[in-house]
Amino acid sequence: MKKIKVIVFLFFVLCSKNLLATAQIGDILVVNEDTVWIHSNPLECYFATKGDNIRTIGGLELGKYKDENGNEYFVSCSALWRGYIATWKLENDSLFLIGANTGCAGKDFRGEDIDISLEFGSNKVFAWWFTGTICRPDGELIWYFHGGYESIYEREIHYVFVQGKLIDIEEINNVTTSIVETKSASNEIAGYYNIMGIKLSEEPKSGLYIILYSNGQTEKKIKKE
Secondary structure, X not given: OOOEEEEEOXXXXXXXXXXXXXXXXXXXXXXXXXXXXXXXXXXXXXXXXXXXXXXXXXXXXXXEEEOOOOOEEEOOOOOOOOOOEEEEEEEOOEEXXXXXXXXXXXXXXXXXXXXXXXXXXXXXXXXXXXXXXXXXXXXXXXXXXXXXXXXXXXXXXXXXXXXXXXXXXXXXXXXXXXXXXXXXXXXOEEEEEOOOOOEEOOOOOOEXXXXXXXXXXXXXXXXXX
C-alpha cells in the first residue's frame, strides 16, 4: 500500500464542470474489507475511448430499454443520469471493474444487473483506461448540495491512478477548527459572505462561508465548533 499523505484543506471548490442539478448516486468501491460509495465514475473514461459519445456495455445502451412489445424507451432517473452504478475493487494496487447495475435508471426504476462480460469478456476487468482520481467521501456529511457530487463530508480519501495502477493516496480534511488570517496589506479580509453571496456582519463560528479579500480574491471555508 502506498504512503498516505494527510492534507488539510482550508477551502473547498463547489463549482464543477460536471455539476448536475440533482445529487447523484455514486459508484461502489471495494477496498480490503470495506465496501464504500465513491464520488467518481471511472467507467466514463472507458466510454471516452470508444468515441462518438457511445455509452454502451455489451450492446446495451445505458438508460435505453425495450418493453414487452419490443418498443425502445429511455428511463430517466434524475439521481442517476449516467444510467448505471458500477462496482470496483482495489486489489494489489490495481483497479478492477467487477460489476454494474442499472440502479434506479433501470426498467420500472428497479436495479438490474448488467452483464459486463458481454463487453469485456470477463466479469473482472482491469481498468487500464482509467487515469485520474477516485474520491471516497468519509465521515459525517457537513454540508449538503443538491447537485452532482458537490456535498461536503468531513474527510475525503483520494485514490490516484495512472492507467489503472494506484500511485498515491491522499487524505483530505475538509474541517478546520481555526483559521489563520493573512495580515498582508495586499490581502486583508474585506468581508464574510454566505454561500448565497449575502454579506455577513462577522465571521461565522461554524459552517460553510466565503471570505472576500481586498485584492478581490475569494476563499471558501468550513469551520466546525
